[in-house]
Amino acid sequence: MERFSLDAAHLLAGGMVLVSFMMLYQNRILGLLNVFAAHAVVLALSVAWQAYVQSAPHLFVTAAIALILKAIIIPVALHHMVLRLGVHRDIETVGGIGPTMLMGIGLVALSMVVMLPAAAEADPIAREDLALALSVILLGLLMMVTRQNAISQIVGFMSLENGLVLAATGARGMPLVVEISVAFSVLVAFIVIGVFLFRIRERFDTIDTQALDDFREGRE
Template sequence: MEGLAFDIAHLLAGGLVLVSFMMLYQDRLYALLNLFALHAVVLALSVAWQAHVQGAPHLYITAAIALVFKAIVIPVALHRIVQRLGIHREIETVIGVGPTMLAGMGLVALAISVMLQATPEADPLAREDLAFALAVILLGLLTMVTRRNAVGQVVGFMSLENGLILAAAGAKGMPLVVEISVAFSVLIAFIVIGIFLFRIRERFDTVDIQALDRHRGERR
């Protein structure tokens, strides 16, 4: 049972990293949103498995929050926004797919080497989990950095938050309050960013953030 529990946790966390990679090269908006929903589902599964393994029922709540809000509410809302605003469906990336993927692999290697070095005496389950969580966070940041589109950045930001929740769930004895607050912070960030999207749209007729730069009279 120990071996199996570890393997399944490993599989789910690895799946999260894999979905992060898929988001990294995705250059269509709807596909990106669908992938984000998938990301959240994998996260919910992973957290639920942690709840089962650790015997910590409160983690089921976290998993439910992830499933309901991140896998259903937010993607649906973002779909609607994209539809209503008639946003251009293609996302301009800054760097090509190849270099981005290579950078992502480097980041995963970095995350794993840092984490395994920093936590030699921790529980192996938590250790692997933390390493993957850091990888997800770094990939989320990379997604944000390489997108020019505001919706793309929102999705990158929220996949980063998924990494945080994975880390929080992997560490034993993390109180529920923290996870709920993290979930709410994501929700608030989503609302704020959503409002900003509307405002930007109203003013500039586009959600391409280059428009903001042009407005400020900046060179790129």
């Protein structure tokens, strides 16, 4: 039974890494939002499994927050925002999809090399999950760096935060009040970002960050 618990935990955490690569591969905004919803679903399943394995009922609340907020509310709101902004098109990447995927593979390898020796004395579940969580965090950061569309950068930020939640639950979790406050902060940040996106769209008729940089350079 213990071996099954380990394998299931690692399978779910590894599933998050796989879905992170799927997000890196996406070149359509609506497709990216659908994959992010799947990312949040896998996170909710992983946290729920950790709640069962650790006998930590408060983690079920964390799983419910991830499922309701990140897998349903935020993707639906972003879908609505994309349709209103009229930007459901290809996502421009820095350097192309192929090199981005290769960099992602390198970051996962780096995570394993760094984290597994550092967490050698940790619980068996926590050790591999921390390495996989670091992979998710770095892949989210990579998405933020290589995407030129503001919405895809928001998705990268939220997938990075999913990796932080995975790391926290794998390492015996944070107090429930902290998890709820983090979820509330993400929701507030999402609302503020949405307001700024609409304002940017009204002012510049685009949310492509490269176009905004070109405009700034032209002003200078």
